[in-house]
Amino acid sequence: MMDFRPIILVIGILLSALALGMIVPAIVDAFAGNPDWQVFAISSGVTLFIGGAMTLTSRSRGLRLSVRQAFVMTTFSWLFLTLFASIPFVFSELGLSFTDAFFEAMSGITTTGSTVITGLDTVPPGILLWRALLQWLGGIGIIVMAIAVFPMLRVGGMQLFRMESSDPSEKALPRAAQIASSIGLIYLILTFICAAAYWLAGMSGFDAVAHSMTTIATGGYSTTDGSLGNFDSWSIDLIATIGMIVGSLPFILYLKTLRGSYAALWQDSQVQWFMSIVCIVVLSVTAWLWLSSGLTPAQALRYASFNVVSIITGTGYATSDYSQWGSFAVPVFFFIMFIGGCAGSTTCGIKIFRFQVLYAAARTQLHHLLQPHGVFIPYYNRRPISDEVIVSVLSFFFVFGVCFALLAIGLGMLGLDYLTAISSAATAISNVGPALGPIVGPAGTFQPLPDAAKWLLSGGMLLGRLELFTVIILFSRSFWRG
């Protein structure tokens, strides 16, 4: 039998932190004279009580988790956080159904950004801030996971990012905790800078803070139905574009840069690939927009860069309905949904390093076809990739494809039309936000979908966020047999 105490302990601590987070919207709503402050205060109390109880009743000496325990902890902490985070949505004046509230909370914590709320402009500030805060917390949460937990779980090739200190030695935990808190600080500072920039560009203080949180977290929740398009400002679009890219790079490299390795960012092959892919797609879409519409080259570049970066990074802001950009744009936006940013960032999707590993493997494969007796070794970041990592990454790709197909078929079974089903499945599993088509496209919301579809999509978001295997493994018999 597994010892659940350390798992309950971790979840308890996380819930207590969430409870503290709920105080922020409570204060804001109280200042704004909105009665919802009581909902947040009571939700906070309930969450703190349960979280505290979990923490206190399961104190264990030290925090040594087995791999098996770490799997359970990861999935269940995300589930519990979502559950408690959805409370305010149910009891606030929005009065969402439990399904909608859970969907909205899951979409927030996984930094997806799909929403079921229409009329955001009339929603009280507490709820808007809560949505932004969920994405912000989910963003730093996943960065810490990518640095401290996923390499240990070795899901989908994440073992590539094992630090020298990842061995289960005595020094490992303090070292990881130190790195995590440094990165947390960098995350906070980047959010501040982004907020200040938005404010200088003309946003209100509230909008600036809320959007900065969802920009750096590549989440995509906005405070208005029109998303960033509502502000219609060149400088705001530019700040958001840069902010989303900042959120898509490996945060550990910012730490390295600050510690004196000034070239860390530019020398990282994942960053190089990511920037090249972004440039190629942006330039193609710009050219298409310029030639096929009445836009000037500068306007085309503005709309293309903002919306491409927003979708490729899985943020999901919109400034215009790219579903309407014609026959070239729709498949492009569909496929770039899957790409994502770099590992160790706030983005989701397949992620750049997996494409690099796949490319290196396919290239080696071609050489091997020509010279069956030659020895060819694939490289990542100037280091050889082990066969284990290659198989791990390639299995991820395969399982990703299967999950996507099953999700899309499931949605089809619930009555969604082809484009809605396929693109919703893609947007959920890649944590992007908007899908394609008239219902769930950038101009719509997920509100009209049947409840069962919302549950399926919530499951898809969780799967995608936790690198698939972390969740799937819990359904295997051999996992529980021990």
Add this chain to the structure above:
Amino acid sequence: MMDFRPIILVIGILLSALALGMIVPAIVDAFAGNPDWQVFAISSGVTLFIGGAMTLTSRSRGLRLSVRQAFVMTTFSWLFLTLFASIPFVFSELGLSFTDAFFEAMSGITTTGSTVITGLDTVPPGILLWRALLQWLGGIGIIVMAIAVFPMLRVGGMQLFRMESSDPSEKALPRAAQIASSIGLIYLILTFICAAAYWLAGMSGFDAVAHSMTTIATGGYSTTDGSLGNFDSWSIDLIATIGMIVGSLPFILYLKTLRGSYAALWQDSQVQWFMSIVCIVVLSVTAWLWLSSGLTPAQALRYASFNVVSIITGTGYATSDYSQWGSFAVPVFFFIMFIGGCAGSTTCGIKIFRFQVLYAAARTQLHHLLQPHGVFIPYYNRRPISDEVIVSVLSFFFVFGVCFALLAIGLGMLGLDYLTAISSAATAISNVGPALGPIVGPAGTFQPLPDAAKWLLSGGMLLGRLELFTVIILFSRSFWRG
């Protein structure tokens, strides 16, 4: 420099065979009193002249091909055959443009079955027979390739099917030639049986022969616009369903069965998987059709089994427009397009054995996550799979995804709507035939697409048919550097 003589020799022989094939429709048209017989006769003469010249001028002692030469030979023989096979389409009374003729011939030789011809019912018998014959020749061609050439080229994991005799020893070639001719005979006999069954079920002799050729070849060309739906007969649907399944199993197993291993078919894990997948999909679609439409369970089973088998095997016959079967059916038909049948059959697509290898690798991956120090070995057909094969199969999967995405984006760029672009790309690269949607769905044709789209799709069909790498490798610099 590569020695092109053996390549030219092989292509010359194949062209001469094609020229002999052209005599068949010439005779039929002559009997039917149709002036097109002259077109076929002249095409045959021209092809025979060029093929003969190629054969005679490049006689080389023995037929030892290097791996490099085999790659060039494979792609170029398919290209040359397509080129000459398209001549009758241009000069017959149909008067197709060269683009349309090339598309139709490529779709035939690759056993795809997408067509640009409308009004098949009024087309002269010679052309109809020529289309059927192309698919039939393409079918046996690909079986021989899968047995004799692809394992040597080791493309996409086909090295799994290397026979003990595949070593380049002195005995290898005669042995392979003997197996190829035995399998050719089996192919011929199966076609006869299928034709006889169609005829007994009420088809005219001509229709029976034409359809039997495209059934066993899982090609899908029909003699009428309504495809097999026109005959509206339970027994014909059943014969076609069985025939398509027969064409989707590894032909080498038929040979083994005839040689006394009566359990060869049932013990093969690829066959088991294929039949299980077909059953699961057929039963789900039957249940859906029964519950969502006014059909009786028997009718639902008839339409579901016929159309699912037709698409999963990449045949592409239609008895009804499954695009109209509602929201569940469309994504199902979209995804099963990719599956295909068994390796060593006439089908295309990803093929069952690759899913087995992927599944085995992903399963091993899960076990490995739980027990990092355990040793887990993936198996295929009770034999361990080498890492080389796994990487090879997984790279295939990845390259397949990339080619599909690029093709779909390219089609989108040419102005095709989302559903048409995505499903045409899928149908071409998997050699299925019909796509989805009002234009290129089972009720439409590829005629209305722009010329550039037809060329792109022709390229996609060739790529898919020759297991991608065979074609792609010709574009790599290191291939030609030697």
